Amino acid sequence: MPRSWKKTARLLASRTTSSSGRRIRACAEKNLIAAWSPKELAEQYSPFIESYSPWVEKANAGLVTAAEAFRVRTMAMDAWRAFPWNDPDLPAELLPEKWPLAEARKIFVQVYDGLGASALAHVDAIVADAAPSLGGSASCLPIETGG
Numbered sequence: 001m002p003r004s005w006k007k008t009a010r011l012l013a014s015r016t017t018s019s020s021g022r023r024i025r026a027c028a029e030k031n032l033i034a035a036w037s038p039k040e041l042a043e044q045y046s047p048f049i050e051s052y053s054p055w056v057e058k059a060n061a062g063l064v065t066a067a068e069a070f071r072v073r074t075m076a077m078d079a080w081r082a083f084p085w086n087d088p089d090l091p092a093e094l095l096p097e098k099w100p101l102a103e104a105r106k107i108f109v110q111v112y113d114g115l116g117a118s119a120l121a122h123v124d125a126i127v128a129d130a131a132p133s134l135g136g137s138a139s140c141l142p143i144e145t146g147g
Contacts, residue, residue, distance in 0.1 A: 045100035069118030
């Protein structure tokens, strides 16, 4: 039998001391989603999607230089790291149907993996220029997509 929202909220609140935990405790007697604004949470993904989706198309068309790949990939990683701080990762059944996290994650993976080889070539060229004996030693790992 599924846990009630009230019990879920109390359990989540008991496991965190963050501002999110305080919001959960404040709303423990209400529906869990009331602790956040779904609209505000969803809006945080829009700038990421708008900024990085064109780079997926450019990368697929082979229109990204190695230096651009390094810069854009690094910027995407930096932007992506902010989401866990701002998104409480609510259960999917509490979120609106068209939740933008899936699209944002797909774009992130495509940018990160799609620009990886070019970004690596850029780093390798810089390393080889500065320390020729280390040329060809740079490496990167793809994201595990689970599928």
